[in-house]
Amino acid sequence: MVNKFAIHVSLSDLDRAAVQGLPHSVRYFESGSYIARDGDLTDHCTVLLSGFAFRHKITGQGLRQILSILIPGDIINLQQLYLDAADHNVQTLTPCKIATIPQVALRTMASDRTAIADALIASTMVDASIYREWMVNIGRRDARTRLAHLLCEFAARLDVQGIAPGQPYELPMTQEQLGDAIGLTTVHVNRTLRGLIKDGLVFQNKRGITFPEWEIFMVEADFNSRYLHLRERGTPPGYSF
Amino acid sequence: MVNKFAIHVSLSDLDRAAVQGLPHSVRYFESGSYIARDGDLTDHCTVLLSGFAFRHKITGQGLRQILSILIPGDIINLQQLYLDAADHNVQTLTPCKIATIPQVALRTMASDRTAIADALIASTMVDASIYREWMVNIGRRDARTRLAHLLCEFAARLDVQGIAPGQPYELPMTQEQLGDAIGLTTVHVNRTLRGLIKDGLVFQNKRGITFPEWEIFMVEADFNSRYLHLRERGTPPGYSF
DNA sequence: CGTTATCTTGACCGTCGTCAAACAGGGTGG
DNA sequence: CCACCCTGTTTGACGACGGTCAAGATAACG
Numbered sequence: 198m199v200n201k202f203a204i205h206v207s208l209s210d211l212d213r214a215a216v217q218g219l220p221h222s223v224r225y226f227e228s229g230s231y232i233a234r235d236g237d238l239t240d241h242c243t244v245l246l247s248g249f250a251f252r253h254k255i256t257g258q259g260l261r262q263i264l265s266i267l268i269p270g271d272i273i274n275l276q277q278l279y280l281d282a283a284d285h286n287v288q289t290l291t292p293c294k295i296a297t298i299p300q301v302a303l304r305t306m307a308s309d310r311t312a313i314a315d316a317l318i319a320s321t322m323v324d325a326s327i328y329r330e331w332m333v334n335i336g337r338r339d340a341r342t343r344l345a346h347l348l349c350e351f352a353a354r355l356d357v358q359g360i361a362p363g364q365p366y367e368l369p370m371t372q373e374q375l376g377d378a379i380g381l382t383t384v385h386v387n388r389t390l391r392g393l394i395k396d397g398l399v400f401q402n403k404r405g406i407t408f409p410e411w412e413i414f415m416v417e418a419d420f421n422s423r424y425l426h427l428r429e430r431g432t433p434p435g436y437s438f
Numbered sequence: 439m440v441n442k443f444a445i446h447v448s449l450s451d452l453d454r455a456a457v458q459g460l461p462h463s464v465r466y467f468e469s470g471s472y473i474a475r476d477g478d479l480t481d482h483c484t485v486l487l488s489g490f491a492f493r494h495k496i497t498g499q500g501l502r503q504i505l506s507i508l509i510p511g512d513i514i515n516l517q518q519l520y521l522d523a524a525d526h527n528v529q530t531l532t533p534c535k536i537a538t539i540p541q542v543a544l545r546t547m548a549s550d551r552t553a554i555a556d557a558l559i560a561s562t563m564v565d566a567s568i569y570r571e572w573m574v575n576i577g578r579r580d581a582r583t584r585l586a587h588l589l590c591e592f593a594a595r596l597d598v599q600g601i602a603p604g605q606p607y608e609l610p611m612t613q614e615q616l617g618d619a620i621g622l623t624t625v626h627v628n629r630t631l632r633g634l635i636k637d638g639l640v641f642q643n644k645r646g647i648t649f650p651e652w653e654i655f656m657v658e659a660d661f662n663s664r665y666l667h668l669r670e671r672g673t674p675p676g677y678s679f
Numbered sequence: 680c681g682t683t684a685t686c687t688t689g690a691c692c693g694t695c696g697t698c699a700a701a702c703a704g705g706g707t708g709g
Numbered sequence: 710c711c712a713c714c715c716t717g718t719t720t721g722a723c724g725a726c727g728g729t730c731a732a733g734a735t736a737a738c739g
Contacts, residue, residue, distance in 0.1 A: 254574045256574060321563060322521055325565060331573055333497060336620070337501040340695070380576065384695090391720095423523070612686090614685080622727075
């Protein structure tokens with residue numbers, strides 16, 4: 198369970214056992230609560246076991262920018278073990294289950310086992326790559342493409358967990374949160390989403406959200422999953438987006 | 439010289455010697471040339487020794503988004519050693535001097551010396567933090583604040599290299615490039631910059647760019663240097679922005 | 680000194696933001 | 710079971726920030 202976070206990172210042999218043997222405690226957070234706050238200092242590393250969360254920052258004018266969406270298996274605050282205080286907030290979108298690991302345990306494991314250290318670095322670098330793509334999205338794409346791109350990213354990332362990219366998934370974000378993620382207002386997100394639905398590219402019901410024309414939708418979204426680095430170095434791509 | 443990149447990252451003892459002893463070759467690039475391209479595979483790590491460069495990506499519509507500015511001491515493509523192909527381009531802004539280090543040398547050093555591995559991770563995390571702040575800047579601040587923020591970041595980062603934040607520095611970017619960095623058009627960057635100059639917040643001449651009212655300017659820019667993580671964990675701040 | 684890149688300015692336009700109100704759904708309590 | 714909220718969605722009218730197009734002015738460069 199704790200080892201989830203190493204799966205999509207690097208092929209580790211049976212030092213998976215070491216990860217699974219890490220001392221940790223589990224905590225539960227309800228929807229909307231803060232897991233970490235801007236300015237926090239900590240000596241624990243936390244991993245998201247189930248549920249969804251997001252990173253965000255508030256500007257001097259009180260505007261919020263969502264920086265990334267965390268899905269099960271993601272490491273929440275590795276950064277604070279290597280730098281000083283947290284520079285952003287982490288808040289839950291849904292009820293979440295979180296594992297907390299003491300810093301020392303993780304660090305000694307990292308220095309003992311090169312493969313683990315590599316996995317941590319690789320994971321951090323994938324995060325950075327996603328940040329870069331978001332910058333492109335926010336800075337240089339129009340509202341429609343921007344929203345579509347975000348929805349594609351969801352589908353692609355959730356797909357790794359076994360859900361096919363065309364399949365419905367539950368989107369645990371309000372339109373206000375979607376707007377804060379892509380630099381738009383709630384109102385404009387609504388209009389844009391309505392437009393995508395009207396054009397038959399997005400289908401929505403209680404079960405979740407679906408993309409009837411996945412191939413066309415990806416083009417519309419200017420989406421190419423390469424930046425997610427879903428495959429290992431040298432691993433042949435299984436399903437190509 | 440090669441060790442520059444470890445200075446602002448983590449206090450390493452005399453394994454600085456190890457860094458300085460790394461096998462490397464030096465290459466020179468002229469202004470505007472590509473150091474790395476989207477899709478590149480490589481087994482070398484490169485470090486920027488002198489000059490300025492920038493990371494960027496092109497959208498499907500041909501629009502460019504600049505992702506970060508590289509200053510001397512920055513590692514250019516650590517990522518490609520841990521992931522697969524490059525997901526963005528790196529291009530020079532000025533003539534540049536680049537050190538190239540074989541992957542194996544760096545990796546063995548990282549696994550032998552924990553402090554170095556930590557420094558690499560910390561450096562990657564600072565990059566990620568800067569990406570996050572840029573997202574906030576591009577997504578949630580108006581043109582004037584956005585431009586001012588970028589200029590503040592320059593001043594703060596160059597300050598580490600000994601230039602005081604109020605001091606003039608040479609801005610090696612065209613207005614088109616500034617626009618691509620903050621998600622604006624050339625024309626609007628021009629108007630916005632003119633506005634800042636007219637209001638006495640920015641002063642420009644052949645020597646470079648200066649901020650006569652640094653304190654006021656930082657407020658106007660909604661700038662707080664914390665996200666740059668310029669100080670070590672536990673190190674008291676020397677000059678507070 | 681001519682050629683090209685970059686900067687600057689004006690007029691006009693459109694995407695997206697603002698303000699406001701109505702509507703739907705889900706939970707709570709009387 | 711039905712008022713009553715509260716949160717989130719939806720829609721309209723209007724305005725503004727920033728984009729587009731185009732031209733001229735400067736500066737950089739061979």
